[in-house]
Structure formats: structure tokens, C-alpha cells
Amino acid sequence: MKITRKGEYAMRALVDLAQNYRKGLRQIQDIVREEEIPGKFLEQILIILKNAGLLQSKRGIGGGYSLNRPPDKISIGEVIRLIDGPLAPLGCVSSGHASCSKEITCGIRSVMVDVENATAEILDRVTLADICNRTKGMAERRAEYQMYYI
Amino acid sequence: MKITRKGEYAMRALVDLAQNYRKGLRQIQDIVREEEIPGKFLEQILIILKNAGLLQSKRGIGGGYSLNRPPDKISIGEVIRLIDGPLAPLGCVSSGHASCSKEITCGIRSVMVDVENATAEILDRVTLADICNRTKGMAERRAEYQMYYI
DNA sequence: GAAATTTCCGATTTGACTTATAGGAATACT
DNA sequence: AGTATTCCTATAAGTCAAATCGGAAATTTC
Ligand code: FES
Ligand code: FES
Numbered sequence: 207m208k209i210t211r212k213g214e215y216a217m218r219a220l221v222d223l224a225q226n227y228r229k230g231l232r233q234i235q236d237i238v239r240e241e242e243i244p245g246k247f248l249e250q251i252l253i254i255l256k257n258a259g260l261l262q263s264k265r266g267i268g269g270g271y272s273l274n275r276p277p278d279k280i281s282i283g284e285v286i287r288l289i290d291g292p293l294a295p296l297g298c299v300s301s302g303h304a305s306c307s308k309e310i311t312c313g314i315r316s317v318m319v320d321v322e323n324a325t326a327e328i329l330d331r332v333t334l335a336d337i338c339n340r341t342k343g344m345a346e347r348r349a350e351y352q353m354y355y356i
Numbered sequence: 357m358k359i360t361r362k363g364e365y366a367m368r369a370l371v372d373l374a375q376n377y378r379k380g381l382r383q384i385q386d387i388v389r390e391e392e393i394p395g396k397f398l399e400q401i402l403i404i405l406k407n408a409g410l411l412q413s414k415r416g417i418g419g420g421y422s423l424n425r426p427p428d429k430i431s432i433g434e435v436i437r438l439i440d441g442p443l444a445p446l447g448c449v450s451s452g453h454a455s456c457s458k459e460i461t462c463g464i465r466s467v468m469v470d471v472e473n474a475t476a477e478i479l480d481r482v483t484l485a486d487i488c489n490r491t492k493g494m495a496e497r498r499a500e501y502q503m504y505y506i
Numbered sequence: 507g508a509a510a511t512t513t514c515c516g517a518t519t520t521g522a523c524t525t526a527t528a529g530g531a532a533t534a535c536t
Numbered sequence: 537a538g539t540a541t542t543c544c545t546a547t548a549a550g551t552c553a554a555a556t557c558g559g560a561a562a563t564t565t566c
Contacts, residue, residue, distance in 0.1 A: 208358030209445045209468075210553065217464050218456055233512070242457060247555055253514060265513040266563025282467060295359045295475075306368055307392060311498060313490035314367050317432060317482050318359075324474045325445075332467050340463035348461060360524065383541070397526055403543065415542040416534025 207325065213290040215243045216251050220260070220285060221341075224277035224334040231270030251289070258288050277338065283329035293329065294322040357475065363440040365393045366401050370410070370435060371491075374427035374484035381420030401439070408438050427488065433479035443479065444472040 218241050226232050234252065238245045252271055255261045262274040273280065287293065292300035296318040298309060306312055368391050376382050384402065388395045402421055405411045412424040423430065437443065441450075446468040448455035456462055 207445055211555095212553075214446060214455060214464075221464065235512095244555060246557080249513080250515090250555095256513090263513065264563075265511085265561075267511045267565065269512045269563070271513090282464075295357055296364060305364060308491070308495075311491055311494040313487035313494070314364075314371065314432075316490050316494065317478065317487065321475050321478050324478060325471050328467065328471050328474060337463035337467065340466050341458070341461055344461040344463070344466065345458075361526095362524075385541095394526060396528080399542080400526095400544090406542090413542065414534080415532075415540085417540045418535065419533085419541045421542090 207286075207293045207295050207322075208290065209286060210290050212247075212251060213286050215241075215248060216255060216285055216289045217282065217337075218243065219248060219252065220255070220273070220280065220334055221337050223261070223271060223273050224280075224338050227273055227277055231264060231268070231272050233270040236270070254289065255285075260285070260288075273334075276335070278333045278335035280334045281330050282332050282334075282337070283326060286329060292322075293325050294318060357436070357443045357445050357472075358440065359436060360440055362397075362401060363436050365391075365398060366405060366435055366439045367432065367487075368393065369398060369402065370405070370423070370430065370484055371487050373411070373421060373423050374430075374488050377423055377427055381414060381418070381422050383420040386420070404439065405435075410435070410438075423484075426485070428483045428485035430484045431480050432482050432484075432487070433476060436479060442472075443475050444468060 219237050222237050222241055223232060234245060234249055237243065238248060252261060252263075256263050256271070260274055260280060261271050263269070263271050283293070294300045296305070296315065298305035298312070298315055299318045299322055306314070309315060369387050372387050372391055373382060384395060384399055387393065388398060402411060402413075406413050406421070410424055410430060411421050413419070413421050433443065444450040446455070446465065447453065448459060448462070448465055449468045449472055456464070459465060
């Protein structure tokens with residue numbers, strides 16, 4: 207599995223929206239300003255997220271986006287699968303397509319299934335809310351650390 | 357982390373060589389025939405593996421390749437890192453390069469570090485010997501299963 | 507209802523990287 | 537000498553990610 211820029215932007219935008227949950231609608235330009243993501247590219251991404259039911263949107267003046275579910279009900283795994291496809295690091299794991307001749311009994315494949323499961327274990331458990339907490343926690347711990355130098 | 361064709365070919369070739377460990381040298385064409393890998397492409401890959409110290413080679417008539425270490429001393433993680441680079445699914449994890457503005461306290465990044473560790477945990481532990489055993493085990497179990505239909 | 511604002515949509519470009527091929531040099535055996 | 541094999545470099549071809557462009561549709565404001 208490779209997370210592309212697209213996937214990274216999607217995550218960052220969603221985290222941004224999670225941090226502004228229940229604070230009204232947020233426009234593309236707001237996110238662009240805060241997260242430094244190419245605007246037109248982000249546009250496409252948000253539409254995908256919206257069509258998948260993750261976001262709610264409204265057009266025209268005063269329009270914008272907001273999460274369609276609470277941040278603790280959206281997992282990172284869901285996002286990455288939506289934008290970047292299956293979590294498996296090797297094609298033959300997800301797509302039924304044979305890669306080596308003995309796909310059914312392929313030891314390599316079996317290891318990669320383990321890897322996929324391990325990453326899914328993590329990514330399907332961690333939600334946008336968790337990420338916000340992690341960021342907040344790290345920032346606080348960092349602030350504390352800085353205190354000692356005063 | 358994305359495993360490319362190159363990485364897949366490398367693994368398959370190494371497993372092939374592991375299965376023929378201590379049976380003398382094995383030529384590129386032998387591997388090509390068995391594993392259905394583009395010959396000239398495999399050539400480049402084997403050279404990389406050789407330069408990294410994983411393989412031993414000999415030129416000329418009767419030449420070929422063989423593992424330079426026992427199959428249980430070569431991990432899949434080592435191979436993939438060599439051919440396809442770092443295991444992290446996100447660039448900002450491995451390269452020090454900042455992706456989002458607050459890299460140091462980035463929650464996304466922290467999750468991806470967890471993912472990298474989880475996959476490293478698996479791939480650094482599984483060796484070529486393990487893969488051979490897995491393949492063999494699955495093939496045997498499959499054969500048993502077939503027996504019931506006779 | 508006209509104008510402004512914002513999301514929505516499709517096509518296209520650009521560049522980078524993966525994949526593969528080509529041709530020959532170096533080496534070792536017979 | 538001749539043959540077989542690995543080694544090396546360049547480059548073609550193909551694929552896909554990343555980004556841009558131009559405009560359509562909807563919504564609010566005046
Ligand atoms: S089936 Fe994918 S490498 Fe064997
Ligand atoms: S540092 Fe990579 S997404 Fe934040």
C-alpha cells in the first residue's frame with residue numbers, strides 16, 4: 207500500500223474539518239490557507255469524500271463543507287481505502303489476479319496478507335478524533351518540555 | 357510503502373534460490389523459466405542483490421547465482437528496503453521532509469509511524485526459509501484436501 | 507431577476523517513475 | 537579460439553500521480 211499525495215491531502219483536510227466540527231461550514235479556501243494544499247486538487251478530493259458520504263456540502267454564498275459524521279465515527283482506514291485503494295502492499299493480495307504461477311500456495315502472498323491485516327488493524331481502529339487527540343497531546347507535551355528552558 | 361514489480365521479482369527470485377540452496381549455481385534463465393520474469397529485467401535485479409551481498413555469482417560457462425547466506429538469515433524486510441525503499445506508507449515518516457506544516461506534532465504522521473513499525477515487525481522477522489515453509493505447508497495441506505475427493 | 511459566491515464536473519497537461527529492452531563489455535570455462 | 541554467462545550503461549516505452557483549466561450548476565444577496 208502506498209499513500210499518495212491525494213490520500214495525504216484527504217486525511218489532512220478531514221482532520222482539519224474534524225478540528226472544526228460543529229463550528230459551521232468550512233470553505234475550500236479556508237482549508238487551503240490552513241493546510242497549504244493546491245486548491246483545485248483539493249476540490250476534487252472533497253467531492254470524492256462527499257460522494258462517499260463522509261462530507262456534507264452546500265453551494266453558493268455561505269456554503270462549504272462539514273463532516274457528515276462525528277469525528278470518532280470516521281476511521282483513517284476508510285479514508286485511505288476510498289482514495290488510494292486496498293491496503294495490501296502487493297497487487298496479488300487484493301485483486302484476484304495471479305502474479306506468480308502458484309498463487310494459491312504462494313508464501314510471499316501469505317506474508318503480505320499478514321501485513322495487510324496488521325495495517326488494517328491499526329488504520330481501521332484509529333479515527334479522526336484519535337488523530338486530533340494525538341496532535342493535541344504531542345503539542346502539549348512539547349509545550350511542557352519547552353517550559354523547562356525558561 | 358508500495359512493493360513494485362521489481363520488488364516482487366526480487367522476492368520471487370530469492371525464494372527460488374532459497375529452494376535451491378546448496379544445489380549449486382542457478383542461472384538467470386533457470387529462474388526466468390521457473391518464475392516467468394522478464395530476463396533482462398531480472399538481470400538488473402540480481403546484480404543489485406549481488407552488490408548488496410545477498411547473492412554470490414560466477415560468470416562464464418557453468419556460472420550463475422546462489423544465496424550468499426542461509427535462507428533463514430535473509431529477511432523479506434531487508435529485500436524490500438533494498439529494492440523499494442523505506443517501509444513507511446507516507447513520505448514524511450521516513451524522509452525528514454515536512455509534509456504538513458506541523459510535522460513534529462502531526463497526528464497523522466504518528467499513526468503512520470505505528471503502521472511502519474507493525475509492518476517492519478512482520479517483514480523483518482519473516483525469512484526466505486519461512487516463506488519456503490509456508491509455501492510447502494500450504495501445498496501439502498492443499499494436497500491433503502484434494503485427497504478427500506478421490 | 508441580476509450579480510456574486512461557492513461547490514460541482516470533465517478534460518487535459520505535465521512530469522516523474524516504473525517497467526522493460528537493447529547492445530555490448532568483462533569474465534570464465536572447454 | 538570460441539562459447540556461455542554475468543555485468544554494465546543507456547534508453548525506449550508505458551503508466552500513473554499531481555496539478556491545472558474552463559466552465560456548469562446551485563445558492564444567497566441585493
Ligand atoms: S501470488 Fe503474488 S507473489 Fe506469489
Ligand atoms: S507530517 Fe506528514 S502528514 Fe503531517
